[in-house]
Amino acid sequence: MGKRNITDEEIGLIKAMLKRGMRNDEAHFHFNRQDRLISPGRIAQIKSGKYGGDVAIANDTALDQFLAESQQRSGAPAKAARLSGPDWGETFEADGGGGFRVRGGETDTVECKLSFRMNPNRFAEVVKSIAGMANNKGGMIPFRGT
Secondary structure, three states: OOOOOOOHHHHHHHHHHHHOOOOHHHHHHHHOEOOEOOOHHHHHHHHHOOOOOOOOOOOHHHHHHHHHHHHHHHOOOOOOOOOOOOHHHHHEEEOOOOOEEEOOOOOOOEOOOOOOOOOOOOHHHHHHHHHHHHHHOOOEOOOOOO
């Protein structure tokens, strides 16, 4: 087998998440990063023991600490509530360049786009974002009106 792109510690944490009843996509969210993409199928392989089968499951204390640190890094609550009305204003912060960004960064249920060009040549941007959320567990894509 080639070099793993997930550490033994991470495999142990994933096993602990799955044991707690987390869905595969929820566990995947904590480890998939822009600089290191993890296939969703990798979580299924860990679950079945085909990948990292010899790695011990992390204990509850280690998992609790990891989840708390992960929540602090993202700045998002563990379970985001639905946003409406005045909550939207609290969701965004100035980016220093005259625009706004999602406070705490995008999450698995909130994605913010500066613009979507709704012409046929650029429609794929809209479809990719919507499909990604539909394949996950739903979410919101705020649009800025002009």
